[in-house]
Amino acid sequence: MNVLVAGGTGFIGTHLCTELHERGHDVTALSRSPDDADLPPGIDLAMGDASAYDSIVEDVDGHDAVVNLVSLSPLYEPPEGTGHREVHLRGTENLVRACEERGVDRFLQMSALGADPDGATAYIRAKGEAETVVRESDLEWTIVRPSVVFGEGGEFVDFTKELTTPYVTGLPGGGRTRFQPIWIGDLVPILADVLEDDARVGETYEFAGPQVATLADVTELAYEAEGKSVTVVPIPMELAKLGLTAAKSVPFIPFGPDQARSLEMDNTLADNDVTAFGVELEDLTTLREHLGLEVEAPAAD
Ligand SMILES: NC(=O)c1ccc[n+]([C@@H]2O[C@H](COP(=O)([O-])OP(=O)(O)OC[C@H]3O[C@@H](n4cnc5c(N)ncnc54)[C@H](OP(=O)(O)O)[C@@H]3O)[C@@H](O)[C@H]2O)c1
Incomplete structure (x- = not known):
């Protein structure tokens, strides 16, 4: 298959391009900025801005499939002049339109767990609206909604450390927001399987990791991996939100009201669709394992 991976130089894109290349595509x-990419030899590069139709239409031409991984991180307040609608919604509209006009049928849309046109944050709303664009298209689409993804090149663990300090740290609501992070090494082969199998057309899949972890748990693991301990002190959610909203940002990281709101939203899954791809939940890598930390033996019966 001849595949264009839009956003193929990012965290998930680098891993997915490598996997597809190794499978012979x-x-x-x-x-x-494709020249900044850290991709293995043999993968072609193309320059284009998905939010500007004319700059990507020629790149789409001649492919069998397009994967849309174009992203603006939800973890940070967007820099001036960019926004989630522009990148996630407009970018999707342009890629879908280019595929329709240039006869590229297969389209894999990377959405996110909780995507909802009426959601609480600009990211979640743009992801939800983008899903609607894809579903209403003439393309042979599949939509994938992962929970937060961790692994080499990912920003989740680093972000947690930016938000906190070792030894004693305050977290909004005591860091009780729940996540179910999935390892990039588990996610990417499933994405490649989705693309290769026509039976996946017209489906929406939700993927998460094997364990639910609170933000406080993730913080503790991140510091434990550095041999440091941390005690989480709760900051009342309303107070944190007020402070973050009033200041618009806290020192060092661009953190705004949407980021505070996202810390109130659990990001977990009851029915994990990894099992539809022959993957058992116990086969998935935990964050603890990924960080090289000792795994507790299961309690004896
Ligand atoms: N990482 C996660 O935990 C996670 C969880 C759930 C869903 N997702 C979704 O997965 C997808 C990929 O995420 P990621 O973490 O791999 O993102 P990422 O590391 O930030 O990579 C984003 C990619 O998009 C490119 N890009 C950004 N704006 C662009 C534009 N206007 N036109 C063309 N390319 C553009 C970037 O390269 P340039 O900057 O050079 O353009 C980069 O290649 C996104 O849809 C994201 O919402 C991610």
Whole structure:
């Protein structure tokens, strides 16, 4: 298959392009700055801005499939002049339109767990609206909604450390927001399987990791991996939100009201669709394992 991976130079894109290339597909990674990519030889590069139709339409031409991984991180307040609608919604509209006009049928849309046009944050709303664009298209689409993804090149663990300090740290609501992070090494083969199997067309899949962890748990693991301990002190959610909203940002990280809101939203899954791809929940890698920490033996009966 001849695949264009839009956003193929990012965290998930780098891993997915490598996996598709190793499976024998012809892969092109598209982004605004493809030369910065850390991709293995043999993967072609294309330059384009998904929010500007004319800059990507020629790149889409001639492919069998397009994967949309174009992203603006929800963890940080967007820099001035960019926004989630522009990147996630407009970018999707342009890629879908280019595929329809240039006869590229297969389309894999990377959405996110909780995507909802009426959701609480600009990211979640744009992801929800983008899903609607994809579903209403003439394409042979599949939509994938992962929980937060961790692994080499990912920002989740680093972000947690930026938000906190070792030894004693305050977290809004005591860091009780629940996540179910999935390892990039578990997610990417499933994404490649989705793309290769026509039976996945017209489906929406939700993927998460094997364990639910609170933000406080993730913070503790991140510091434990560095041999440091941490005690989490709760900051009342309303107070944190007020402080973050009034200041618009806290020192060092661009953190705004949407980021505070997202810390109130659990990001977990009851029915994990990894099992539809022959993957058992116990086969999935935990964050603890990924960080190289000792795994507790299960309690004896
Ligand atoms: N990482 C997670 O935990 C997670 C969880 C759930 C869902 N997702 C979704 O998975 C997808 C990929 O996420 P990721 O973590 O891999 O993101 P990422 O590391 O931030 O990579 C984003 C990619 O998009 C490119 N890009 C950004 N704006 C662009 C534009 N206007 N036109 C063309 N390319 C553009 C970037 O390259 P340039 O900057 O050079 O353009 C980069 O290649 C996104 O849809 C994200 O919402 C991620």
